[in-house]
Amino acid sequence: MKIIEPSVEYWKQGDNVKAHVAKCARVCYGKESGNDDVTINTLLKKHHWSMFRHESVYAIIPVHERELKDYPLLVLSNPYIKTHTYNGNVYVATNGQFILDKLYPKFIELINMYRVTEDEFSNTEFGFDMMRYTFCVITQISTSRELNRVSPNNISEQSTRYVYENGSICRPYWVSTIEAEMFNKDNNVNLDDGIELFLSECNNSFNTYKFLIDQYNFSRQDARGVLPFDTATKCVYTYSIDEWRHIIKLRTDKAAHPNAQIIANMIKKELEGLGYEFN
Structure with missing residues (x-):
């Protein structure tokens, strides 16, 4: 067993939207790479459309378009789309599943007609404050549960079926980096008694997990209960800047678990680097 560090990485969508969605989806299967076309076609065929929530769709639609007359009601009733009207245009930010669902075909037709890239949208006066951002997070399962309690959610999480080869825990805040490095070099190193007991029990759990699979033919999805x-x-999480502000406010609060605070502050730092300010 190893102890790995919590981390946050910004995944820019870029122009290759298909590759971005496929990359986010592969996290669920513990894969780093693969055939993007095959992944996308499989998601579509199996109707795993929630993965397309990681696709950010932007459009700038002239207000003279007749089909826009009902859009204010649409926005109020659907949490997956944000709009802003300014200077003769309607700025639209939504996700790929909204497009696939086709619940509002005329409006979606306009979005596709006036679609712009994320860089084009971000460089407009109002687009910057409507942007959506994807972050890849490495943390504890206990912490991901807290981060996942967002509605509506846009989440891809690695299945516990795929921890067999490299069973690791993510370093809790109360274990120092020095202690983690010492343990990774030697699982039998002498540490504080409480830390030793904790790490020993975690290691035993991973060993039991593998034993159930190897010796008793448990499936990985059944044996994972002992992890x-x-x-x-x-x-992987994808949210608008407003949604990220809300999440960060909740998870950096002094009442939030310290492990969640660590991740939320990392995301906050990334967003500050992109030019956003926080109170």
Whole structure:
């Protein structure tokens, strides 16, 4: 067993939207790479459309378009789309599943007709404050549960079926980086008694997990019940800047768990680097 560090990485969508969605989806299967076309076609065929919530769709639609007359009601009734009207245009930010669902075909037709890139949208006066951002997070399963409690959610999380080869925990805040490095070099190193007991029990859980699979033919999805809550997991989240502000406010509050505060502050730092300010 190893102890790995919590981390946050900004995944820019860029112009290759298909590759971005496929990359986010592959996290669920513990894969780093693959055939983007095959992944996308499989998601579409199996109706795993929630993965397309990681696709950010932007459009700038002239207000003279007749089909826009009902859009204010649409926005009020649907949490997956944000709009702003300014200077003769309607700025639209939504996700790929909204497009696939085709619940509002005329409006979606306009979005596709006037679609712009994320850079074009971001460089407009109002687009910057409507942008959506994707972050890949490595944390504990216990912490991902807290981060996942967002509605509506746009989440891809690695299945616990895929921790067999490299069972690891994500370093809890109360274990120092020095202690983690010492343990990774030697699982039998002498540490504080409480830390030793904690790490020993986590290690035993991983060993039991593998034993159930190897010796008793348990499936990985059945044996995973013995895994510790601090098992390392990888998650991908895509939210608008307003949604990220809300999440960060909740998870950096002094009442939030310290492990969640660590991740939320990392995301906040990334967004500050992109030019956003926080109170």
